[in-house]
Amino acid sequence: MTTTVGQTTQVYQVFIKASAEQIWDAITRPEWTARYFHGARITVTPEHYDSRSADGDVWGDSAVEVFDPPRKLVHGWRSLYDPELAAEDESRVTWEIDEEENGVCLLTVTHDRLEGAPKTAAGVSGTGWTGVISALKTLLETGAPLYR
């Protein structure tokens, strides 16, 4: 058994005081993602998930499985900025937005199918997804990026 803590199914959940539409825009439009997702400019269309650095390097380029605004987005995940990660199997990320009362939404991010991507699994766990999701919440609730 490996001691790596990267699980093959990872679930992240957070309440965000924002509308489902705002959250949807924040995860599918580059002008938003650049402010909380390690500077990545991510564009999601019904067919395609495209992530690029500020300089235009391709960081992610995967198919979109489910595109149901503003409720559910499912896309492939392969990190292309690192040759070792890029060589691993593609995994899958599911975003679910559930509208609760009082203008609050529950956002659930599930990263699974990580069996063939142990380095990716270890990389996105720990401070990986939690950092991105925490920064997304702060950005939507305060209008300011978490890290300056």
Place this chain on the structure above:
Amino acid sequence: MVTYDHRVTDDDLVFKALADPTRRHLLDRLFERDGRTLTELESELEMTRFGVMKHLRVLEDAGLVVTRRQGREKLHFLNPVPIRLIHDRWIDKYAERRVSALSELKTRLEGRR
């Protein structure tokens, strides 16, 4: 007597959930291997099934554990986001101040202010 009529914040639920060794132990077990059933978790604790369920419920209410149905089984996943939020809200804030106080002291001692 002081009464608190405001809604209990999420932070309160998280701090309360973490203020118990059994619940921290459960989180550590899930950290090692996620997506476990109640039966699996119960087998590692000297506690009744009911007791484990009670602790899992507190963790779920605090958002630290998320459950998913898979066929007939209910799987428990660790959700680390609330801990991260507490880190960002509390730990970062005070650690940052201490660092900046130290760097100010260094600047003064070195006569570069």
